[in-house]
Amino acid sequence: MNEYGVVLESGAVRFERLLPGPLERVWAYLAESDKRGAWFASGEAEPRVGGRISLLFKHSQITDETPPERYREMNDNGWPSNGTITRYEPPHAIGFTWGGEGEPESEVVFELAPEGEKVRLTLTHRKLANKAEMANVSGGWHLHLGLLEDKLAGDAPRGFWSRHEAVEAEYARRYADLPDWGTAEG
Template sequence: MNEYGVVLESGAVRFERLLPGPVERVWSYLVDSDKRGTWLASGRIEPRVGGAADLLFKHSEITGEAPPERYREMNDNGWPSRGTVTRYEPMTALAMTWPGEGEASSEVTFELVPEGEKVRLVVTHRKLAGKAEMANVSSGWHAHLGLLEDRLAGNPPRGFWSRIERLEAEYAERFADLPA
């Protein structure tokens, strides 16, 4: 399975990971603040459509690495993300709005499909403003999903900041031929 995100359509990328199950365990890493905080962001997600999705990205809690200068404030103080739950189907799917560039919101969907003892996680991020935002978001999802894989497999977490700039450059190159 390719760990790189793929473009679905203009402004949309999709990632797939085959993770150690069972599905209840993977689901808990999406909805439980403490577990989600080990790979993405902590915070409350109300378990209903229309509920609040208030996340705090505090990368100092998911990696011991020092961030690049341009991300230092996000690492130290955290970055709040306020969204709304648009889909909530326990053990199957979770979707929420996601702050985008300017006032625009995008939408992230997590879908879980059991496959034997493993679980296929499909993350789709839609309504991205253009290829620059697609590259930025894709590098972030790529790095965060790597941390989730490590947590679920019981492995030491791989680097986040040590990978992010390289991933940003790789996604910018992958998306270079897309319309601006």
């Protein structure tokens, strides 16, 4: 299985991972704030379509590596993001809108399916504004999903910030030949 995300269409990327099960355990790492906060972002989610989700990205909780300057706030104070639950089908799927203040909303959907003793996680992120945002978001998901794999496997967490620049640059390279869409940055 390719660990890199694949482009579905302009502004949409999909990732797949085969994770240690069972299904309910993987679901807990998506739905429960403390478990989600260990690999991605903590925060409460109202368990229903139309409910609110409040994420707090605090990278000092997921890695002891020092972040680059542009991400220091996420490390020290945390960075909040609020959205709306768009899909809620425990323990198989959760989706939500995502956007910072003044940013257009995108949509993230996690889908889980059992495969023997493993669980296939499919993450789709749509409505990304341009290629630069898609490369940035893809790099983030790539690294966060690696941390989730490590948590579920009981392994030491792999590097996050030490790999960030190279992973984001690889996505920018992979997306360079895509047609432009969105803003002038695309």
